[in-house]
Amino acid sequence: MNEPLTVHVKAGEKKRKRTGLSKYLYLLPAALLIVGVIGYPIVRALILSLYAYNPLNSGKTFVGLKNYVGVLSDSTFLKAMSNTAIWVVGCVFFQVVFGLLGAVLLNQNFRGRGVIRGLTLIPWATPSVLAAMMWMWILDGNYGLLNDILMRIGLIVHPIPWISQTGTAMASLMLIDVWQGIPYFAVMLLAAMQTIPGDLLEAAKLDGAGAWKAFWKVVFPLMLPTLMITTILRIVWTASYMDLMMVVTQGGPAYSTLTIPLASYYRAYTDLKYGEATAMAGIQALLLLIVVVLYLRLMSNKGALDNGK
Amino acid sequence: MQAKTIAKRFIGKSKTLLSLLTVASLLAACSTATEEGSSAGPSENAKKTVVNYWYWLDDASNNTMEQLIQKFNESHADIEVVGRMIPFSDYQQMLINSVSTNDPPDVARFKDWWIGQFAESHLLEKLDDYASKWEYKNDIDDVFWNTGRTADPNSPIYMMPHQFITFYLYYRKDLFEQANLKPPTTFDEFLHAAKTLTDPSKQQYGFAYRGGSGGQDQWYAFMLAGGARMVDENGSVVINNAKAVEVNQWYIDLFKKHKVTPPTAVSDGFAQLTAGFQAGTTAMMAHHVGSYETLHKALGDKLGVVPMPQADPSHPATMGTMTGNVMFQSSKNKEAAWEFLSWLSSPEATDMLSQSTNGQLPVLNTLTSKPEYTSKNDGWKISIESLKFAHVWPPFKGVGTIAGHTWKDNNDLALFGKITSKEMLDQIAKTLLE
């Protein structure tokens, strides 16, 4: 253990050029499948956003950008946009914080570690409808468990109708999503910790750094690429995730939990205005694109995007 | 060469991984193969005419519908009905997808709410000619046949009547006895009872207001009982006239002014409603026979049923909904489809379904007059009595949208005082005609 390895290796650079076209073969099967199953439907949907289209009628009329203009001048949709932003930021922030803490905890040595690791991950594997129904029961404002416990402890006198008031409905949904999402970050970050070469830490220790310092200075930066990609994808998924709203609040009370995907679902399947619905989804995709591009720029600045650069 | 040794070391360890992966892929390959084998079922009977039937179930553990399909297939050598059960919450969306991709079923279970939307796009087969030759045609009253028509006065019949529900009022006998109250028959008595039975400090509320998903049915039942109508005799929409605004205000005030409903009313759906009623946090709840078994099982003798209280008991009204079956126009096997469709509404099949936990009121007079229905229990008795004055949703295209979210969106706003009763009804009237 005299020469610690580092990730900043330049030796491989020259040989990389040599591989030529064969490198595309590695990528091709995955690319074909993604383009066929996801890419094509997205393009189709975006094209439909330029039409007035009732899915029950076969005809459609080209209307240009009218759907976009109409949707953007609808105050309910603007409300949905700001709700979506709050929803995404709130959910992902708490998941990252607690997920990171969770990964550190699960990495410790303790009795019954295998079982506890398995148990803490269970919320992640809970189908949305089940999670929604159980939490709805727990959070209920009349016979709910949470209120019962809080009242028994004496923290509150009257039960709080968590999902029935505009001030707490969104937070309640976030609670459910955070519950489901913490294990995702914990697992991904736990895995990221494992692939960090141990001698890096050794090196840090030789420098006399404390354990916590070693974690933040050496382990954390190496986890950063994984943290960033898991986070950006979680942002994208959370923006589109509407199962909880559909079961628990249907976007209410008074639009306080209406997000873009839910609004576009209603527009498509109950109002039968499919073109407007896809326009809403198109706007959401554009906003996400902006977020992702900014994020990727940040990542490449930190060297997380490409190995050794 | 330190790294070289690393490389060598890994070559040994990777064998475990290799074998693991092999086992996994073998397993996977096997299982897909079995699945493909079993899905080849229907094609064995290539000579039979296949009728695809879509349905949802209220009680998934009850297999009466499967039995019915099996029974039909056994008694019809040349037809093979292939049933597909879809969860109710996704049912309408699945139908829309199937239509827009030109792959609808031949026959489908259907709610009267959707007829406007689907008939307008010429998707449903007109059933008049078939029905006129059907042996039980006259055993079903015209009011029920009319639930299968659109708002157009010359509309043909698009849906076979099958299972009906009418709204009535459940009350907790135990709570009413404690408070020395009689079950209400008028709006005033209802409000009085609700006020008496409300005590927020004990988490006790008079009425289980359904402001969450599906609340429009309960709301419509109260609107009708209050004397408001969706459309008048001439077919024009009157749901936002002065009378309707008044009744709607009365209904909103149950939450807003009198506070005789749980504070959660705005988001309470069916699950919360039945739960609260079982828990005794609410003393009255409007629903129909669909929930009778569940509530009776949980509450036993404490469960009471009375007809919907009325603003004017001399002109009673309540809400009803028909769940029927439709044939899609695109069906290539219409004769076979009709055979199944009409068989489902026959006394034999209707009886089987109505007696099961997935069943509601039969619409055949030969059945509804039978004592096993009229005196089955209070719920059935009152439902059948209410048939005479039950109104269904008017068959406009916008009903699907109202049921989907318009009612809920605007009711939320009205309950929170952000819009007036009139503004809420204007929205509903507008959507109805859209």
Added chain:
Amino acid sequence: MANKRVPLNRVVLWLLLTGWLIFALGPYIWMLLTSFKTSSDLFAMPVRYLPTKWSLDAYRDLIGSTPFLRFMKNSMIVAACTTVLTLLLAVPAGFTLSRHHYRGKPVILSLLISSQFFPTILLVLALFPIMKSTGLIQNLFGLVIVYTAFVTPFTIWLIKGFFDNIPKEVDEAAKIDGCNEIRMIWHVLLPVIVPGIVAAAAYIVIYSWNEFLFAVTFASSAETHTVPVGLKTFIGDYVMRWDLLTGGGVTAAVPILVFFMIIQRRLISGLTSGAVKS
């Protein structure tokens, strides 16, 4: 290995773990208790935590009168197949994006992410004809294909990231040893990123296990229902089967728990540190 852990005060550790377990398992404990209750106990006021009479009726109904075990079998098949297929596609792709030079690599990588931008519910309509014309409807294989397409982008990113963490000297050494590239990936690099593969597998399995919309759209016959679709059938229009829903939720968690306990060992792998130290 040990030095990689940040030592924590034992008391703090157990406090945090206990808090986490209560939060994570609370709904499941409630589900378990509820599944043993009879209907009169379900919504008693004040809240009744333990059943007054323990009943196994929910499980008897679940197994006796609903095809729930078949739902579980279907879900397991789909999850297993999707995992294998996705890894076969994503490992090579992740490798090449980590090790080879691509012009416009950031574009490729962001295109992968952008595949997840659209609410899936609005893709169903366009996907349906493709699935139908390729015969992928009403069977589990179609679901596997769709799921694989949706989980592959993230899996590629994840695996690329793990390859990135392996020092290039390892590649060089393997090449000097005479490995070609495929052999090198298989024998040298893959074993190092086992934790990454396991994490990816967990993600894939869980996605397939929880996914509802495609399942109800493309494989919705009683033969091919998966667990989420099956659970949703317990919520009827007029009947709410809490007993089946809670019993089903608990039952469905068992194979997942076993799966987690098996893989968690692999998630923490001593390979890297141990080997590099030599």
